[in-house]
Amino acid sequence: MIEGTVNEWLEAAITLTVGGAPGSESRVDAVIDTGYSGQLTLPSREITGLGLQRVGVSRATLADGSRVDFNVYNATVHWSGGALDILVDEADAVPLVGMDLLHGHRLQIDVESGGRVLIEPAAA
Numbered sequence: 001m002i003e004g005t006v007n008e009w010l011e012a013a014i015t016l017t018v019g020g021a022p023g024s025e026s027r028v029d030a031v032i033d034t035g036y037s038g039q040l041t042l043p044s045r046e047i048t049g050l051g052l053q054r055v056g057v058s059r060a061t062l063a064d065g066s067r068v069d070f071n072v073y074n075a076t077v078h079w080s081g082g083a084l085d086i087l088v089d090e091a092d093a094v095p096l097v098g099m100d101l102l103h104g105h106r107l108q109i110d111v112e113s114g115g116r117v118l119i120e121p122a123a124a
Contacts, residue, residue, distance in 0.1 A: 002080065004032075004117035012109045012117045014097065018042070019076040019083070020050030028095050032107065032117070035063070036098035040077065041091040047073055052088060060089075080105065080121060 004014030012032040018040070019025045026049060030040065042050075052073035059069050071090040076083050079101070086101060108118040 002119040004119075006109060006111060006113060006115035006117060007031075008113050010111060010113065012107075014117060014119070016040075016097070017078040018046075018050060018088075019078075020047075020052040020073075024050050026050055030095035030097045032102070032109075033096040033098060036096050037100060038089050038098040039086045039101040040075070040098065041089045041093065041096040042073075042075075043092045043095070044090055046095070047071075047088065047090055050075065055087070058089065077101075080119070 002014055004012060007013050014030060014032065016028050016030055017025055018028050026046060028042065028046065052075050054071050054073050056072050057069055058072050059067055061067050073088045073090065075086055075088045077086050102119065104122055105119050106122045108116070110116045
């Protein structure tokens with residue numbers, strides 16, 4: 001189970017522990033974005049600090065219809081009681097948790113400033 005809080009802008013936010021190069025970990029505050037289909041975005045400074053390994057480039061269409069290319073990296077995240085290998089998309093903005101990382105989980109949000117955010121495995 002992962003718990004977080006709804007912030008003052010009514011964004012569901014959680015704190016994740018992300019790992020990269022051997023011995024490198026960072027606690028990252030991230031916002032849940034149900035419109036993002038990937039796993040996790042991180043800014044370039046966080047990617048550099050973790051020593052993440054680049055695995056390629058991907059392309060996305062943004063909400064305004066524009067298309068962007070971005071680097072993709074391997075990382076590990078502490079998720080739902082264990083370590084999970086994930087792909088991180090580079091984006092110089094607030095880190096986002098996407099629907100692919102949430103896949104197979106139930107998301108509950110008490111939508112009010114200070115409200116509870118709860119992520120747990122979905123019932124079988």
